[in-house]
Amino acid sequence: xxxxxxxxxxxxxxxLVKGVVHHALGRFRTTLTAEGGATDLVRSHFExxxxxxxxxxxxxxxxxxxxxxxVRDPGIAAIMREIxxxxxxxxxxxxxxxxxxxxxxKKIDPSDAAALIVATLKGVYLLxxxxxxxERLTQALRQLERWLGITRGRTSLASVAPRRTLPRPVx
Amino acid sequence: xxxxxxxxxxxxxxxLVKGVVHHALGRFRTTLTAEGGATDLVRSHFExxxxxxxxxxxxxxxxxxxxxxxVRDPGIAAIMREIxxxxxxxxxxxxxxxxxxxxxxKKIDPSDAAALIVATLKGVYLLxxxxxxxERLTQALRQLERWLGITRGRTSLASVAPRRTLPRPVx
Amino acid sequence: xxxxxxxxxxxxxxxLVKGVVHHALGRFRTTLTAEGGATDLVRSHFExxxxxxxxxxxxxxxxxxxxxxxVRDPGIAAIMREIxxxxxxxxxxxxxxxxxxxxxxKKIDPSDAAALIVATLKGVYLLxxxxxxxERLTQALRQLERWLGITRGRTSLASVAPRRTLPRPVx
Amino acid sequence: xxxxxxxxxxxxxxxLVKGVVHHALGRFRTTLTAEGGATDLVRSHFExxxxxxxxxxxxxxxxxxxxxxxVRDPGIAAIMREIxxxxxxxxxxxxxxxxxxxxxxKKIDPSDAAALIVATLKGVYLLxxxxxxxERLTQALRQLERWLGITRGRTSLASVAPRRTLPRPVx
DNA sequence: CATGAATGAGCATTCATTCAT
DNA sequence: CATGAATGAATGCTCATTCAT
Numbered sequence: 001x002x003x004x005x006x007x008x009x010x011x012x013x014x015x016l017v018k019g020v021v022h023h024a025l026g027r028f029r030t031t032l033t034a035e036g037g038a039t040d041l042v043r044s045h046f047e048x049x050x051x052x053x054x055x056x057x058x059x060x061x062x063x064x065x066x067x068x069x070x071v072r073d074p075g076i077a078a079i080m081r082e083i084x085x086x087x088x089x090x091x092x093x094x095x096x097x098x099x100x101x102x103x104x105x106k107k108i109d110p111s112d113a114a115a116l117i118v119a120t121l122k123g124v125y126l127l128x129x130x131x132x133x134x135e136r137l138t139q140a141l142r143q144l145e146r147w148l149g150i151t152r153g154r155t156s157l158a159s160v161a162p163r164r165t166l167p168r169p170v171x
Numbered sequence: 172x173x174x175x176x177x178x179x180x181x182x183x184x185x186x187l188v189k190g191v192v193h194h195a196l197g198r199f200r201t202t203l204t205a206e207g208g209a210t211d212l213v214r215s216h217f218e219x220x221x222x223x224x225x226x227x228x229x230x231x232x233x234x235x236x237x238x239x240x241x242v243r244d245p246g247i248a249a250i251m252r253e254i255x256x257x258x259x260x261x262x263x264x265x266x267x268x269x270x271x272x273x274x275x276x277k278k279i280d281p282s283d284a285a286a287l288i289v290a291t292l293k294g295v296y297l298l299x300x301x302x303x304x305x306e307r308l309t310q311a312l313r314q315l316e317r318w319l320g321i322t323r324g325r326t327s328l329a330s331v332a333p334r335r336t337l338p339r340p341v342x
Numbered sequence: 343x344x345x346x347x348x349x350x351x352x353x354x355x356x357x358l359v360k361g362v363v364h365h366a367l368g369r370f371r372t373t374l375t376a377e378g379g380a381t382d383l384v385r386s387h388f389e390x391x392x393x394x395x396x397x398x399x400x401x402x403x404x405x406x407x408x409x410x411x412x413v414r415d416p417g418i419a420a421i422m423r424e425i426x427x428x429x430x431x432x433x434x435x436x437x438x439x440x441x442x443x444x445x446x447x448k449k450i451d452p453s454d455a456a457a458l459i460v461a462t463l464k465g466v467y468l469l470x471x472x473x474x475x476x477e478r479l480t481q482a483l484r485q486l487e488r489w490l491g492i493t494r495g496r497t498s499l500a501s502v503a504p505r506r507t508l509p510r511p512v513x
Numbered sequence: 514x515x516x517x518x519x520x521x522x523x524x525x526x527x528x529l530v531k532g533v534v535h536h537a538l539g540r541f542r543t544t545l546t547a548e549g550g551a552t553d554l555v556r557s558h559f560e561x562x563x564x565x566x567x568x569x570x571x572x573x574x575x576x577x578x579x580x581x582x583x584v585r586d587p588g589i590a591a592i593m594r595e596i597x598x599x600x601x602x603x604x605x606x607x608x609x610x611x612x613x614x615x616x617x618x619k620k621i622d623p624s625d626a627a628a629l630i631v632a633t634l635k636g637v638y639l640l641x642x643x644x645x646x647x648e649r650l651t652q653a654l655r656q657l658e659r660w661l662g663i664t665r666g667r668t669s670l671a672s673v674a675p676r677r678t679l680p681r682p683v684x
Numbered sequence: 685c686a687t688g689a690a691t692g693a694g695c696a697t698t699c700a701t702t703c704a705t
Numbered sequence: 706c707a708t709g710a711a712t713g714a715a716t717g718c719t720c721a722t723t724c725a726t
Contacts, residue, residue, distance in 0.1 A: 123294030
């Protein structure tokens with residue numbers, strides 16, 4: 001695509017970045033709109049991210065670029081900050097509701113757990129990792145879900161589970 | 172420092188980057204050399220990273236830069252991959268030894284937990300977050316340590332604990 | 343106005359420039375159409391330019407632009423050349439008639455004086471000058487009119503004389 | 514010359530413009546440093562400009578560019594304004610001294626005459642004119658010098674007089 | 685008639701690099 | 706050893722123009 005054409009639709013680079021972020025955020029929000037209780041929502045958030053990672057991997061590449069570009073660009077940094085806090089607040093609220101529903105251990109601090117979830121998801125999805133990426137991603141999320149007690153049971157979701165790209169290393 | 176002089180010591184930008192990585196890795200290794208059992212080692216690894224985060228924050232900025240470049244630069248990607256796998260293998264080994272020592276719940280998969288730890292640490296340390304960065308970092312690590320059962324007790328380490336930069340939000 | 347629409351009426355920028363020149367020349371010609379003797383015509387030419395300078399300053403801005411483009415654009419250069427020579431010839435003729443009428447010193451070379459008038463008017467009207475622009479313009483024209491002996495007397499024109507924007511500097 | 518090399522010496526376009534102006538002004542100042550009385554100085558100023566017009570015509574091309582570019586660029590406008598006022602003040606002072614020396618008609622207003630000189634010189638030197646440029650320039654200056662009473666007599670300067678590029682048009 | 689969409693060319697600037705001294 | 710000078714390549718952007726509708 002001709003660069004001048006790009007400038008026709010997005011007058012500045014900053015406008016383009018904002019457009020991309022806007023689109024990406026819309027896609028990410030689809031992972032938090034499922035029906036059901038708080039636990040189901042958290043579960044489907046994880047599942048939705050796995051699906052996006054499979055079907056629209058560019059979304060994560062783009063967010064990774066932005067996250068790292070935020071170091072130098074105060075405008076992008078502001079956007080990322082807001083995303084982070086909104087994300088954290090949403091998860092915190094869901095976990096608190098899950099505790100009220102009796103689905104989450106009451107000894108867990110919802111804010112701490114939300115921070116851990118956000119950090120982990122950012123770690124696995126935004127940072128490029130080597131050939132074992134998919135394997136490590138699956139492992140990290142599995143452990144997180146186990147501790148949260150939201151592991152998927154024998155649900156139909158198993159059909160869309162991420163394929164193991166590499167056999168589990170025998171140790 | 173004069174840029175031409177820099178090029179005298181590091182012929183290309185890539186050489187400079189590698190030099191910096193080499194130095195940074197040496198620093199990070201100091202967080203895994205404590206004496207004591209496996210549990211103590213994991214504990215001191217977390218503690219060491221907290222200390223580096225306070226005293227040499229540039230180290231993390233540099234690793235973040237590296238992660239960014241890895242997307243486009245295969246050479247750096249190879250380095251990052253190796254770091255990731257070595258780190259994961261080290262933690263996995265420590266967790267397995269901790270299980271043998273009876274210090275870690277036997278139902279936990281050491282590889283899964285190691286993957287979660289690596290992902291979380293990368294998430295909190297390499298990706299820039301907003302004004303609540305320190306708060307979220309503390310929370311994520313605290314939750315991770317709780318689940319691992321390696322929370323610091325009434326040890327002298329408390330004196331070097333990261334200061335809470337913001338009061339825990341009342342919810 | 344939409345730029346594409348502009349291109350509909352003026353296919354190229356050069357065509358647009360020519361259109362503007364055509365209009366501007368028409369306006370400038372109105373300063374040379376007064377009735378009366380040669381001296382009156384010269385006088386009213388000066389007066390007319392002063393009026394245009396007040397009422398339609400864009401005309402002069404446009405001619406200045408044109409002079410700039412003439413350096414690189416041979417087409418515009420040709421137009422400017424023709425304007426210059428026509429202007430000079432007209433003034434030269436008027437001055438010669440003024441000499442015949444006994445209104446202008448016979449020792450003055452009409453062609454030389456016409457060249458001086460053209461140069462001065464271009465200097466004051468086409469070239470941007472600073473905050474003292476109006477003051478300097480008034481001074482230059484006043485001196486020129488004095489030497490030509492066509493200073494306005496107690497005529498009603500005094501009412502439209504350019505206002506002094508700054509007090510004459512005390513020296 | 515490579516454009517990047519230009520940027521090595523002049524970091525911005527504005528710096529380059531300032532460098533050029535600085536050089537040009539230095540050259541122009543050489544036309545005002547002759548010895549002798551005020552009248553001689555004015556005479557040699559005119560003569561010096563004629564010489565520069567012959568030997569370093571780029572100086573005038575550059576100043577013309579700047580004068581017209583000043584319309585859009587406030588920075589250049591400020592520079593031009595200052596040049597104008599300094600030039601006017603210098604000539605005004607010289608003319609006043611010439612009056613005291615009895616070399617200039619006492620009825621002439623030095624400030625008005627200075628404004629006329631500046632305007633004329635800018636008109637003939639800075640604005641591109643057609644094929645008769647040299648002829649018109651000579652005429653305008655000759656008339657100006659006659660009125661000022663500073664025409665060169667039978668001096669040796671005749672040897673460096675601008676060559677007539679075109680025969681005087683027979684009218 | 686009028687205009688939104690698209691684009692080639694140019695411009696001011698930065699960056700990583702080379703080279704002669 | 707160190708550095709000033711020089712440059713090719715890329716980047717973000719503007720401008721004049723074309724074209725299909």
